Amino acid sequence: MSRPIEDYGFIGNMLSCALVARDGSIDWLCLPRFDSDACFAALLGTREHGRWKIAPAGKILHVSRRYRPSTTILETSFETPEGAVTIIDFMPLAEDEDHVDLVRIVRGDRGRVEIDMDLVLRFDYGRTTPWVRRTDHGLRAVAGPDAVELSTPVGLQGKDMRTVATFSIGAGAEVPFTLSWHPSYLPASRRWDPAAQLHETERWWQEWSGTCTFALEKQHPWHEAVTRSLITLKALTFQPTGGIVAAATTSLPETIGGERNWDYRYCWIRDATLTLLALVSSGYRSEARDWREWLLRAAAGDPEQLQIMYGLAGERRLTETELPWLPGYEGSKPVRVGNAAYDQLQIDVYGELMDALHVGRKFMLEPSEASWRFQKLLLADLEGKWNEPDEGIWEVRGGRRHFTHSRLMAWVAYDRGIKAVEDFGLSGPVDRWRTLRDTIRDDILSNGWSAKQNSFVQYYGGEALDASLLLIPSVGFLPPEDTRVIATVEAVQRELVEDGLVLRYRPDDTPDGLRGAEGTFLVCSFWLVDALTMIGRLEEAEALFERLLSLRNDVGLLAEEYDPRGKRQLGNFPQAFSHVGLVNAAHNLIATQGPAEERADRTDRPASVPQDTNCLRQPFVAKSHQREQAS
Numbered sequence: 039m040s041r042p043i044e045d046y047g048f049i050g051n052m053l054s055c056a057l058v059a060r061d062g063s064i065d066w067l068c069l070p071r072f073d074s075d076a077c078f079a080a081l082l083g084t085r086e087h088g089r090w091k092i093a094p095a096g097k098i099l100h101v102s103r104r105y106r107p108s109t110t111i112l113e114t115s116f117e118t119p120e121g122a123v124t125i126i127d128f129m130p131l132a133e134d135e136d137h138v139d140l141v142r143i144v145r146g147d148r149g150r151v152e153i154d155m156d157l158v159l160r161f162d163y164g165r166t167t168p169w170v171r172r173t174d175h176g177l178r179a180v181a182g183p184d185a186v187e188l189s190t191p192v193g194l195q196g197k198d199m200r201t202v203a204t205f206s207i208g209a210g211a212e213v214p215f216t217l218s219w220h221p222s223y224l225p226a227s228r229r230w231d232p233a234a235q236l237h238e239t240e241r242w243w244q245e246w247s248g249t250c251t252f253a254l255e256k257q258h259p260w261h262e263a264v265t266r267s268l269i270t271l272k273a274l275t276f277q278p279t280g281g282i283v284a285a286a287t288t289s290l291p292e293t294i295g296g297e298r299n300w301d302y303r304y305c306w307i308r309d310a311t312l313t314l315l316a317l318v319s320s321g322y323r324s325e326a327r328d329w330r331e332w333l334l335r336a337a338a339g340d341p342e343q344l345q346i347m348y349g350l351a352g353e354r355r356l357t358e359t360e361l362p363w364l365p366g367y368e369g370s371k372p373v374r375v376g377n378a379a380y381d382q383l384q385i386d387v388y389g390e391l392m393d394a395l396h397v398g399r400k401f402m403l404e405p406s407e408a409s410w411r412f413q414k415l416l417l418a419d420l421e422g423k424w425n426e427p428d429e430g431i432w433e434v435r436g437g438r439r440h441f442t443h444s445r446l447m448a449w450v451a452y453d454r455g456i457k458a459v460e461d462f463g464l465s466g467p468v469d470r471w472r473t474l475r476d477t478i479r480d481d482i483l484s485n486g487w488s489a490k491q492n493s494f495v496q497y498y499g500g501e502a503l504d505a506s507l508l509l510i511p512s513v514g515f516l517p518p519e520d521t522r523v524i525a526t527v528e529a530v531q532r533e534l535v536e537d538g539l540v541l542r543y544r545p546d547d548t549p550d551g552l553r554g555a556e557g558t559f560l561v562c563s564f565w566l567v568d569a570l571t572m573i574g575r576l577e578e579a580e581a582l583f584e585r586l587l588s589l590r591n592d593v594g595l596l597a598e599e600y601d602p603r604g605k606r607q608l609g610n611f612p613q614a615f616s617h618v619g620l621v622n623a624a625h626n627l628i629a630t631q632g633p634a635e636e637r638a639d640r641t642d643r644p645a646s647v648p649q650d651t652n653c654l655r656q657p658f659v660a661k662s663h664q665r666e667q668a669s
């Protein structure tokens with residue numbers, strides 16, 4: 039049943055999303071929220087676990103897909119011997135959280151084509167078959183709290199616990215289908231106007247895309263990739279709360295057939311802050327405001343109880359369970375929902391939080407008393423924690439360690455706190471923070487560096503390498519020209535690169551509590567682009583960036599990982615981290631391009647990124663390292 043992950047297109051309305059396969063089958067849909075139970079779970083099982091296919095009944099000669107420009111509206115065109123049709127799939131922006139629609143419009147383009155529709159509705163991730171009854175305009179399916187109505191002018195038939203239809207469509211005709219979710223105890227939405235919804239959805243996304251300030255001309259070869267990434271990041275945002283999910287799916291495997299299968303439909307502080315920074319650096323300020331409010335609500339209370347991740351509305355208990363009735367993607371078991379990492383200690387989130395709030399201030403978000411109070415409490419809490427072992431950025435399940443990256447981000451936390459006082463006149467125990475910043479710096483330089491490896495290493499006392507240490511210059515801990523930075527980049531290239539792409543670490547060197555290997559981690563490969571850019575190896579940086587762009591699927595989407603041997607994407611999809619990496623790397627490379635005068639101007643006054651904001655996306659290339667000098 040499983041298809042390559044690349045086969046999927048992604049549509050969404052900032053409440054939830056769906057994955058549409060090239061053959062016209064929607065195999066993943068959770069309603070009404072990203073993290074709700076799926077009513078189409080064929081992605082992790084078979085057709086019987088729920089899917090909705092609309093496609094030509096006969097032979098298909100060719101399939102092509104595209105998004106309508108600057109939107110999440112996906113068009114899949116089928117060429118058949120009898121003619122051509124296009125299926126237009128989208129999720130309209132919802133008026134309230136209790137009524138969520140998915141619309142499919144079949145458009146005849148040429149000739150006359152016979153179309154089959156096959157709807158298999160299964161609530162609770164493929165486990166529950168609903169009661170289905172006919173309505174004036176289609177059908178209504180109910181099971182427990184969930185109700186779904188299908189509205190269409192096409193005649194429907196029940197067959198083997200499915201709903202099927204066959205119809206033919208000629209050139210110029212359109213046949214709509216709307217699937218609308220609502221709680222079973224509330225009335226259904228009375229709105230059924232697919233053409234108007236299509237128009238509104240298109241206009242909304244185009245307006246949103248039009249406010250991007252990333253200075254990349256439409257003709258620029260990277261324009262389309264960056265725009266698609268930004269739209270994908272926005273579509274992974276849960277509009278009602280401002281929370282941002284790490285990816286649209288659960289349990290797409292990091293190794294085919296393996297156990298590294300996780301639920302990413304939650305808001306990680308790390309992933310969400312990095313997403314936010316990519317959006318903000320492209321000019322999207324209101325997202326920053328929404329995210330800050332989300333964060334302050336989610337983390338409200340005792341700073342000791344700060345979690346590394348929350349639910350979409352700030353929920354705290356994300357208990358991990360397995361769904362044994364689902365066979366998993368290509369047999370990769372278990373399928374998990376919830377994520378045990380919510381209970382882990384990951385010190386880096388203090389640094390990511392402090393940096394993101396610092397960026398917010400730089401972008402002149404209106405000052406927030408509550409935010410600064412919260413930040414000071416966090417820094418006070420971190421005093422007793424920064425030198426504890428933790429699970430680290432990679433959320434290892436093999437026991438806590440003194441991870442160098444965690445210390446690095448603790449340094450970032452105090453550094454940004456100090457800058458808030460120095461640059462913005464906020465009040466805080468800045469001398470104490472300066473002392474802590476210095477102490478952490480000395481600690482990292484003495485314990486995180488290995489003379490034997492000639493590199494910073496993953497954890498104190500070990501010799502393993504780790505791609506997260508590529509971030510050392512990006513966050514401003516050491517300048518790019520520092521020999522230890524350059525040596526670390528070279529060590530990562532030597533030890534962690536497979537077929538030109540970067541592994542997070544080698545599981546053989548780093549017992550992470552899990553069996554099996556994993557693919558190369560795309561965001562780490564983008565970090566290598568950034569590091570190479572910063573140390574002035576621009577041709578290499580650009581070549582790697584181009585290679586990474588070539589790994590996107592036909593509609594510009596990236597999963598978490600890539601398997602260079604199997605030549606396929608792996609892991610949850612689409613994943614925010616990967617698209618964040620793409621946007622930031624593009625920003626950084628662009629800052630090195632163009633006539634010298636323009637470059638200098640951009641480096642001194644980047645269009646959208648504040649000059650002294652260092653974390654992960656600053657066009658930070660020292661002038662002496664720019665393209666001309668490098669070549």
Ligand SMILES: OC[C@H]1O[C@H](O[C@H]2O[C@H](CO)[C@@H](O)[C@H](O)[C@H]2O)[C@H](O)[C@@H](O)[C@@H]1O
Pocket residue numbers: 284300301302306308309377378379431432433434435615
């Ligand atoms: O590798 C084991 C861990 O894998 C997942 O974590 C990864 O995804 C997170 C969300 O994108 C990201 O924040 C983290 O850095 C990655 O390592 C999984 O969510 C964990 O439960 C698991 O232990």
